[in-house]
Amino acid sequence: MDLSELAPGYIRAIAPYQTGKPIAEVAREMGLPESDIVKLASNENPLGASPRVLAAIENVIMELARYPDGNGFTLKTALAARHGVGLEQIVLGNGSNDVLELAARAFLMPQTSAVYSQHAFAVYPLATQVVGARGIEAPAKDFGHDPEALLAAIADDTRILFIANPNNPTGTLLDPVQLLGLIERVPENVLVVLDEAYTEYLPEEMKSDSVGWLKRFQNLIVTRTFSKAYGLAGLRVGYALASAQVASMMNRVRQPFNVNSLAQAAAVMAMQDEAFLDECLAINRAGMVQLTDGFKRLGLTYIPSYGNFVAVRVGDAAAINLSLLKQGVIVRPVANYGLPEHLRVSVGLEGENKVFLQALERALKEIKK
Numbered sequence: 001m002d003l004s005e006l007a008p009g010y011i012r013a014i015a016p017y018q019t020g021k022p023i024a025e026v027a028r029e030m031g032l033p034e035s036d037i038v039k040l041a042s043n044e045n046p047l048g049a050s051p052r053v054l055a056a057i058e059n060v061i062m063e064l065a066r067y068p069d070g071n072g073f074t075l076k077t078a079l080a081a082r083h084g085v086g087l088e089q090i091v092l093g094n095g096s097n098d099v100l101e102l103a104a105r106a107f108l109m110p111q112t113s114a115v116y117s118q119h120a121f122a123v124y125p126l127a128t129q130v131v132g133a134r135g136i137e138a139p140a141k142d143f144g145h146d147p148e149a150l151l152a153a154i155a156d157d158t159r160i161l162f163i164a165n166p167n168n169p170t171g172t173l174l175d176p177v178q179l180l181g182l183i184e185r186v187p188e189n190v191l192v193v194l195d196e197a198y199t200e201y202l203p204e205e206m207k208s209d210s211v212g213w214l215k216r217f218q219n220l221i222v223t224r225t226f227s228k229a230y231g232l233a234g235l236r237v238g239y240a241l242a243s244a245q246v247a248s249m250m251n252r253v254r255q256p257f258n259v260n261s262l263a264q265a266a267a268v269m270a271m272q273d274e275a276f277l278d279e280c281l282a283i284n285r286a287g288m289v290q291l292t293d294g295f296k297r298l299g300l301t302y303i304p305s306y307g308n309f310v311a312v313r314v315g316d317a318a319a320i321n322l323s324l325l326k327q328g329v330i331v332r333p334v335a336n337y338g339l340p341e342h343l344r345v346s347v348g349l350e351g352e353n354k355v356f357l358q359a360l361e362r363a364l365k366e367i368k369k
């Protein structure tokens with residue numbers, strides 16, 4: 001018997017999420033030492049985590065036999081103070097990926113739909129499909145979210161509009177005026193899930209007052225993560241801010257201990273270490289210039305990005321990617337995002353960016369031959 005037949009059709013139809021290749025796997029496959037591999041594939045923080053965060057984690061290690069605080073009181077208190085919201089407005093997640101799914105599981109079901117943009121983060125269609133809802137993809141404009149197309153795509157049965165701002169993998173952004181204009185026009189019976197995984201990287205004038213908007217829009221859910229600018233991707237911690245009613249629904253479908261104790265302690269300390277965050281942002285700005293200058297030198301176009309990554313148009317991306325892998329450089333092909341000629345590269349340290357650009361130049365020459 002084919003046991004996969006026991007799963008609903010909408011589960012069988014799911015295409016598995018493609019993660020960045022792990023360093024050990026590429027080292028094994030290409031016969032290279034792990035220390036020679038440069039991984040710029042998952043928008044991870046090239047500086048790692050702050051030393052103060054690592055110390056905070058060590059303090060919790062002795063308590064690993066205990067369950068974490070299922071209500072995340074200390075972390076929620078710190079987040080509430082930071083954002084000026086009530087504890088009842090916060091939903092903690094095992095990464096923000098988790099809270100995106102909590103929103104889908106709380107508010108979507110078969111016979112409902114969710115809207116998201118073409119080229120938008122792959123988790124939105126996945127989270128929608130898992131609960132048997134219908135995904136509606138609105139066409140992008142200049143690789144980014146098109147407010148008019150998103151509004152036009154909203155159907156009678158739509159419960160969630162997902163917006164990634166900035167978006168991954170394109171790095172595109174709706175500025176505060178565009179974003180507010182969009183949210184104002186979304187019907188109040190449609191939840192707006194505003195995914196701000198990269199918001200820390202934005203220049204001040206491009207930062208939306210999304211948390212402030214929660215007072216006006218009961219249907220708004222803002223999601224954030226400690227995985228990117230704070231360098232804690234491996235620990236898995238993120239959160240959503242929403243109206244108390246919406247947060248309460250999301251918390252009902254949450255696993256009681258979905259955020260582990262190391263992650264909770266690390267997130268609290270990460271928010272305090274502003275000097276480390278500033279250093280990460282400065283390295284990202286410099287690395288972005290280094291990469292985009294390199295692309296210009298190589299005659300390549302790229303999608304201007306507001307994140308810690310950039311999508312560059314290389315032509316035969318699959319072939320270029322293979323050549324890069326053979327040279328020990330891991331980036332992310334984005335054909336599954338409808339971008340078969342682009343590769344997404346995360347901003348690394350200066351030396352890593354340099355190795356990548358040199359490998360890219362070699363790959364381009366090789367493919368031309």
Ligand SMILES: *Cc1c(COP(=O)(O)O)cnc(C)c1O
Nearest residue numbers: 095096097121168197225227238
């Ligand atoms: C990386 C990313 C996330 C979430 O990552 P977590 O590690 O699960 O917090 C969410 N949205 C976008 C657009 C991302 O790129």
